Amino acid sequence: MTVVATRTETVLDVRDLRIGLADTPIVHGVDIRVPAGKSVGLVGESGSGKTLTALAIAGLLPPAITITGGTVTLAGKQLSAVADRHTTEHRVATIGVVFQNPTPSLNPRMRISKQLHEALPQGTGRREAAARIAELLGLVGITDIPKTLHAFPHELSGGLNQRVVIAMALARDPKLLIADEPTTALDVSVQAQVLDLVDSLRERLGLGVLLVSHDIGIIADRTDEVHVMSEGRIVESGPTADVLRAPRHAYTRQLLSATPSRLARVAPPAKAAEAAQTPQLTLRDLRRSFSVRGREGRTKHVALDGVDLTLHRGQAIGLVGESGSGKTTLARIVVGLERADSGEVRHDGLELSKQTREQRRQWRRDVQYIFQDPYSSLDPRLSVAQTLREPLELNHRGLSRAEVSRRIDALLDEVELPRDFRHRHPSELSGGQRQRVGIARALASEPTLVIADEPVSALDLSVQARILRLLARLRAERDLTYLFISHDLAVVRYLCDDVVVLRDGRIVEQGRTDDVLRNPRDPYTQTLVDAIPGGSL
Structure with a gap:
């Protein structure tokens, strides 16, 4: 080179x-x-x-x-x-x-080899191109060159795809x-x-x-x-x-x-300490695997491998790990969007599979989800009012139109959005405003347990800080229990009392957040701590 x-x-x-x-x-x-x-x-x-x-x-x-x-x-x-x-x-x-x-930087219909070839100067011969492509992939730290060249973008991880993009950017020196x-x-x-x-x-x-x-x-x-x-x-x-x-x-x-390391640590609400001995969510030996199609045929991917977790009423637990660690699969099982292959999920002491119809309806009201992407989690065709009206009418039947309207205004007040935003559509809102609507939608059912799946990862730091402060305030005011999913330990430190570190479907470490961050026992946790950006701030 x-x-x-x-x-x-x-x-x-x-x-x-x-x-x-x-x-x-x-x-x-x-x-x-x-x-x-x-x-x-x-x-x-x-x-x-x-x-x-x-x-x-x-x-x-x-x-x-x-x-x-x-x-x-x-x-x-x-x-x-x-x-x-x-x-x-x-x-x-x-x-x-x-x-x-x-x-989106890569063509999903083209193999990596062809995309790298197109990035080279016109007129590069076949033999020269092959040598140059191998050199570029080696330069960006990709070791399995034949497999990478034969793959389509969707068959590679985000990190590998970004390395390919960097290799393409370097193709012309x-x-x-x-x-x-x-x-x-x-x-x-x-x-x-x-x-x-x-x-x-x-x-x-x-x-x-x-x-x-x-x-x-x-x-x-x-x-x-x-x-x-x-x-x-x-x-x-x-x-x-x-x-x-x-x-x-x-x-x-x-x-x-607004950097997470400079945000003042949130003390748990007093009510959380009083209810700390009341298990609200209990997972026992939870297992889930998927069949994945690859070049060698179908293989088994283990998403969860014997997970045990107890979440007490009023507690905020951070669930951290990289993509593929199993944290989103776990959350989807808790809210009923996935089924475990084996194991047990108990909510307020009752195993989900043994719930009556009415108990299941109550569980669906009690457990709500805040999604990662505020852009795709809202229906672009619905106004803010229509988005909030749907869970209100579904979970609180018999409300008059005036009462529904009053509750919509109250929800907008609670998430610190102007009331006239009720007439806006998602396309008219910023990312932070959309996420506030998503939070309001989750609150409309008056839940006791909120699962927040990377709710601030797509937001600017100052917007992220405001959403985190909002979540902390809502926890105190509503006595909410949080299962907060993130790959960012600095964000978890701000909001969560305890942290659980998940890797390859297994819990490798758990404990009080400050204890785990200051003295991680597992090498993987230490890697996550070392990777927090802005450690010198």
């Missing part, structure tokens, strides 16, 4: 970049400089303009959005604001781009790598592996890296300099350690205060 840049070279120099939609300015006078071999962070919340800035540099802006001013100089060549053949060729040869989610939220969709330990890979490539190849993220913890760990962006403007810049140690701008301080 050829080293493509020297340490003294400025790979990217952006001056007074302005971007607009028709006559509306969106990005205002951005300055960014990325030296070779260095990592520069661009951090801000959704809507701050950071992704549009990255797309403008890469020449990938949507047709209706244009560069209206400023200059972009890439590897010593100033680029035209209006794309022409020479500008496009220079960008293709100089920039590699890694997007947020590896799944770029000098600049733009990584736009490259790990948001990944587990925390896989996230650490991908970011370690980017750091290693930067060091080995002399790449300049522009790392775009909403997560200031990742920026703290992985960048030399940082630009903080808000409402289309860079509000603060400088060496990362200096900016985060002594932020000058209020917005930077706001981002820092």
